[in-house]
Amino acid sequence: MVEISRFATHNEYPVDSIEGMDLQHLLHPSTNLAQHHQQGPVVLESANGVYVTDNQGKQYLEGMAGLWCTAIGYGQEELARVAYEQMVKLNYSQLFAGRTNEPSVLLAEKLKKMAPFDAGRVFFGLSGSDANDTQIKLIWYYNNALGRPERKKIISRKRGYHGVTIASGSLTGLPPFHAAFDLPMPGVLHTTSPHYYSEAQEGESEAAFLQRLVDDLTQMIEREGPETVAAFIAEPIMGAGGVIVPPENYYPRIQQVLDKYDIAFIDDEVICGFGRTGAPFGAQSMDIKPTTMSIAKALSSAYLPISAVLLPETMYEAFAERSGELGNFAHGFTYSGHPVCAAVALRNLELMEEQDLFAHAHKMGVILQQRLQQFVDHPIVGEVRGKGLIAALELVRRPQPRQSFAPSAGVGAYCSNACHEAGLVLRNLGDSIAICPPLIINEPQLDELVSKLAVALDKTQEWANKQGLL
DSSP states (O other): OHHHHHHHHGOOOOSSSSHHHHHHHHTTTTHHHHHHHHOOOOEEEEETTTEEEETTSSSEETTTTTHHHTTTTTTEEEEEHHHHHHHHSSSOOOOOOGGHHHHHHHHHHHHHHHOOOOOEEEEESSSSHHHHHHHHHHHHHHHHTTTTOOOOOEEEEETTOOOOOOOHHOOOOGGTTTTTTSSTTTEEEEEOOOOOHHOOOOOOOOOHHHHHHHHHHHHHHHHOGGGEEEEEEOOOOOOOOOOBBBOOHHHHHHHHHHHHHEEEEEEOOOTEEEEEESSSHHHHTTTOSSEEEEEEETTTSSSSOEEEEEEHHHEEEEHHHHHHHOOOOOOOOTTOOHHHHHHHHHHHHHHHHHHTTTHHHHHHHHHHHHHHOOOOOOOTEEEEEEEEEEEEEEEOSBBTBBBBOGGGGGGHHHHHHHHHTTTEOOEETTTTEEEEOOOOOOOHHHHHHHHHHHHHHHHHHHHHTTOOOO
């Protein structure tokens, strides 16, 4: 066993400082815990617009919108006002047993109007993880209601990210989220990642790669038995897996397979929804026709936790009939439809419309993708990819012929730290450097982001060379 107590001695923080108390009290999510005790925490103290400031007074351009979520930026006083007013009026109510509240009803109505498919009902939760967990339960309940209890398997993709609960963590196709957690659970399958750059075979054209993806999915369904497969889940653009943009025409081809076997398409819009890809929803950018949809993150721009599942009326009708037989639709959370969260989310969406934020994000997304092209020929950049205001740079030992760095070299982590030193918050996903700024970012701020990234890339190249990695 690792003696955690000894790691704290690597830091010189007073035990009563926020940093010292953090090392004593917190269990951090998605963190190398041993490394954290050696390096200590970064304490953020304030934020405004696209900038965050730590407790030492250093300002950073927040190039990841927090965790892909602060779409409307930081410090929106209007949202604080709405939260206060709703707390004073009705700080809590629940949706169990037919009770309701006005903010939840109005938000559900708003989401149905915005949805890129014929959504009939809205179920509220608090996170993308619980939304996708709910998706599994709903599809199981639906097939039971239809007398198809054998139709339960869910197909996800390698490198996909859909959450961290037992069910949604199983959907996630990233090994660290499975290792030592005894995941994935039975009944969850993972088909080939649609990343041509990393997954294509030698000499394989993009068209041939796409055909292989279609064939892999078809063969998996036929091998498992189409009558046992309930749904396919996908992010329009994969986020935590490295910002993976599938080949052109990928989703229409995949959808043909799903339609052939009567398999539902769960559209995970937790990251892509509400303007991130240059359209209101990723489904519109990538030509997806969802059966159901999961949303979170930008739904409230992370001002308060809230998620939602949108589903067609046909599913609701089956639920209603089945619950009439059973006496209850026995799924829900204490904070489903929390009135304060719903009120803030509704006003957040209204502000997006009032500010014409989707059009602005589309314009800034075009500029960002153009600006990033300057790194195509950088000695340690193998691929520049993205769409709208989401992008990634793939760091490699050699672009042509492509040679990756050893994962243990930590090149991506070094580059992320170099960005931090330059006053820029980005996130490394392995050796992919992800970029996902707030949608309110303007052109001078994009230039600042790209210039600081350039400094970090050059510093990373210099370091990698000194380490004998190049």
